[in-house]
Amino acid sequence: MAITVVGSVAYDSIETPAGRRERCLGGAATHFSLAASFFTDVRVIAVVGEDFGPEQEAVFHARKIDTRGIERAKGKSFFWEGSYLDNLNEAKTHQTDLNVFASFEPKIPAEYRDSEFLFLANIDPVLQRRVREAMPDVKLVAGDTMNYWIKDHRPALLAMLKGLDILLINDTEARMLAGNNNLPQAARAVMAMGPRLLVVKHGEYGATLFHRAGADGEASKTFRAPALPLEEVVDPTGAGDSFAGGFFGYLASQEKLTPGALRRAMFYGSVMGSFACERFGTERIAQLTRKEIDDRFEQFRELTHLD
Amino acid sequence: MAITVVGSVAYDSIETPAGRRERCLGGAATHFSLAASFFTDVRVIAVVGEDFGPEQEAVFHARKIDTRGIERAKGKSFFWEGSYLDNLNEAKTHQTDLNVFASFEPKIPAEYRDSEFLFLANIDPVLQRRVREAMPDVKLVAGDTMNYWIKDHRPALLAMLKGLDILLINDTEARMLAGNNNLPQAARAVMAMGPRLLVVKHGEYGATLFHRAGADGEASKTFRAPALPLEEVVDPTGAGDSFAGGFFGYLASQEKLTPGALRRAMFYGSVMGSFACERFGTERIAQLTRKEIDDRFEQFRELTHLD
Numbered sequence: 001m002a003i004t005v006v007g008s009v010a011y012d013s014i015e016t017p018a019g020r021r022e023r024c025l026g027g028a029a030t031h032f033s034l035a036a037s038f039f040t041d042v043r044v045i046a047v048v049g050e051d052f053g054p055e056q057e058a059v060f061h062a063r064k065i066d067t068r069g070i071e072r073a074k075g076k077s078f079f080w081e082g083s084y085l086d087n088l089n090e091a092k093t094h095q096t097d098l099n100v101f102a103s104f105e106p107k108i109p110a111e112y113r114d115s116e117f118l119f120l121a122n123i124d125p126v127l128q129r130r131v132r133e134a135m136p137d138v139k140l141v142a143g144d145t146m147n148y149w150i151k152d153h154r155p156a157l158l159a160m161l162k163g164l165d166i167l168l169i170n171d172t173e174a175r176m177l178a179g180n181n182n183l184p185q186a187a188r189a190v191m192a193m194g195p196r197l198l199v200v201k202h203g204e205y206g207a208t209l210f211h212r213a214g215a216d217g218e219a220s221k222t223f224r225a226p227a228l229p230l231e232e233v234v235d236p237t238g239a240g241d242s243f244a245g246g247f248f249g250y251l252a253s254q255e256k257l258t259p260g261a262l263r264r265a266m267f268y269g270s271v272m273g274s275f276a277c278e279r280f281g282t283e284r285i286a287q288l289t290r291k292e293i294d295d296r297f298e299q300f301r302e303l304t305h306l307d
Numbered sequence: 308m309a310i311t312v313v314g315s316v317a318y319d320s321i322e323t324p325a326g327r328r329e330r331c332l333g334g335a336a337t338h339f340s341l342a343a344s345f346f347t348d349v350r351v352i353a354v355v356g357e358d359f360g361p362e363q364e365a366v367f368h369a370r371k372i373d374t375r376g377i378e379r380a381k382g383k384s385f386f387w388e389g390s391y392l393d394n395l396n397e398a399k400t401h402q403t404d405l406n407v408f409a410s411f412e413p414k415i416p417a418e419y420r421d422s423e424f425l426f427l428a429n430i431d432p433v434l435q436r437r438v439r440e441a442m443p444d445v446k447l448v449a450g451d452t453m454n455y456w457i458k459d460h461r462p463a464l465l466a467m468l469k470g471l472d473i474l475l476i477n478d479t480e481a482r483m484l485a486g487n488n489n490l491p492q493a494a495r496a497v498m499a500m501g502p503r504l505l506v507v508k509h510g511e512y513g514a515t516l517f518h519r520a521g522a523d524g525e526a527s528k529t530f531r532a533p534a535l536p537l538e539e540v541v542d543p544t545g546a547g548d549s550f551a552g553g554f555f556g557y558l559a560s561q562e563k564l565t566p567g568a569l570r571r572a573m574f575y576g577s578v579m580g581s582f583a584c585e586r587f588g589t590e591r592i593a594q595l596t597r598k599e600i601d602d603r604f605e606q607f608r609e610l611t612h613l614d
Binding site for chain 1: 490530533540567570571574608609610611612613614
């Protein structure tokens with residue numbers, strides 16, 4: 001089943017202990033859709049500037065991603081510059097130029113209307129909510145957010161959360177949103193705000209899937225997927241979005257949202273997150289094969305299975 | 308097979324968001340031996356002062372732990388006071404009185420000589436090495452250490468590490484010991500110092516078992532055990548020692564050190580670490596039943612298993 005994703009398509013300048021890249025293709029919707037494209041059809045809604053050319057578009061088309069919802073506006077694309085020199089787990093932002101993104105008004109192409117899955121990548125919760133309301137017939141809605149919206153745009157964020165089935169955030173965001181440092185308690189508080197499923201990402205330690213009590217029956221217990229201890233982390237930019245793409249892309253490829261499908265989706269999320277870190281920007285995932293994904297899935301199974 | 312453990316038996320005054328306890332029974336050898344006693348026979352070598360009475364000794368005897376190696380010296384027992392008010396993952400030390408521990412000279416009772424397993428809990432590496440050399444016939448030796456010895460007693464620590472089969476430390480310690488922030492690379496560097504197996508503990512995110520290349524055959528791959536997301540962490544003191552007790556106690560109960568036995572040992576370590584946090588000091592583990600341990604083992608399996 002097809003996924004529509006709304007979010008940023010951007011240029012990133014990134015410095016890590018492994019080196020530096022200038023203006024490589026990035027943005028949450030980019031990383032999400034590339035990762036999800038290995039599992040299902042993906043359609044992107046975003047805005048880019050006049051600096052977005054055929055070379056960038058080709059990265060999407062090589063993965064058969066529908067870009068008819070990527071609007072061209074006068075001006076420059078969203079630009080972010082950051083580094084991970086002291087800590088690979090946390091980006092230090094040097095510059096953020098919203099550019100054409102500052103006046104982004106998501107428009108949903110008619111061809112996207114039959115999408116059964118919707119992913120609201122990390123953008124202004126007012127826009128996330130608008131897209132969600134414009135697509136009332138989708139079967140499953142997942143989304144992401146970040147500390148900035150949690151701290152300074154809480155009412156808009158809470159209104160958006162009511163429309164989500166699944167929220168994917170990291171530890172710090174979950175604790176901040178709930179105002180509670182205990183993870184299971186924070187998870188319950190967040191799920192009371194709307195989403196019946198919550199994925200909390202722990203960076204290099206994996207991720208945990210929480211279910212709202214009674215939401216998915218007895219068989220749906222808390223599940224923890226590992227992360228692979230990586231020999232070399234070249235660039236963690238987009239790892240969280242790639243996790244979301246693997247997770248939601250796999251779910252969209254399944255007939256039913258069974259507990260087993262959700263557990264495998266958590267593993268595919270971890271798999272795609274691990275690949276994302278191995279090269280700068282989209283370099284690794286744009287070149288990936290399904291065989292590499294399946295092999296790594298087995299590596300993850302070996303990493304945690306008792307028998 | 309019996310384990311001999313050398314380490315501290317102490318009194319701890321602990322403050323956490325859940326409350327405060329004055330002078331409760333603690334020390335690495337205490338937490339280790341209580342956890343290990345559910346799996347095998349345990350014999351303790353330690354020194355205590357005149358303040359260690361029948362009430363404290365009864366905690367060991369209730370779990371059939373051999374205390375003939377606990378020496379009584381003139382003076383007071385080792386005392387530690389700490390709190391976890393800001394961060395449950397890291398203790399803030401307020402006071403450390405070595406007392407009788409300052410002149411500890413481990414003596415090995417004749418009755419302990421046939422122990423096949425030896426655990427060197429976190430004490431001066433000079434003493435750890437002395438005990439290890441005095442028991443040359445043991446089948447398997449595991450040990451722990453901490454940042455203080457890594458930073459300021461490196462030559463003695465390196466000499467001790469050569470005598471270990473298994474080292475159990477946390478992330479920060481592994482990275483500090485290796486001088487490398489990448490975990491798999493740090494693990495290889497640490498295993499080149501002596502131990503052929505390395506357990507790196509990640510606190511609330513579980514633990515990873517690394518094997519030295521070629522040390523245990525093809526089947527021995529890196530393994531990651533989860534930690535249970537706990538509803539309430541009352542007191543994390545002793546969680547690492549309880550992990551070590553569950554891990555090494557389970558191994559000592561097995562005929563052979565197979566990859567499967569090592570994986571299950573990692574789970575039993577996580578199980579005992581999770582119980583340790585649920586009450587102050589030894590309160591939870593001293594009252595535990597084998598049934599509770601087996602039930603929680605199944606909970607851990609459900610937490611991570613795909614199928």
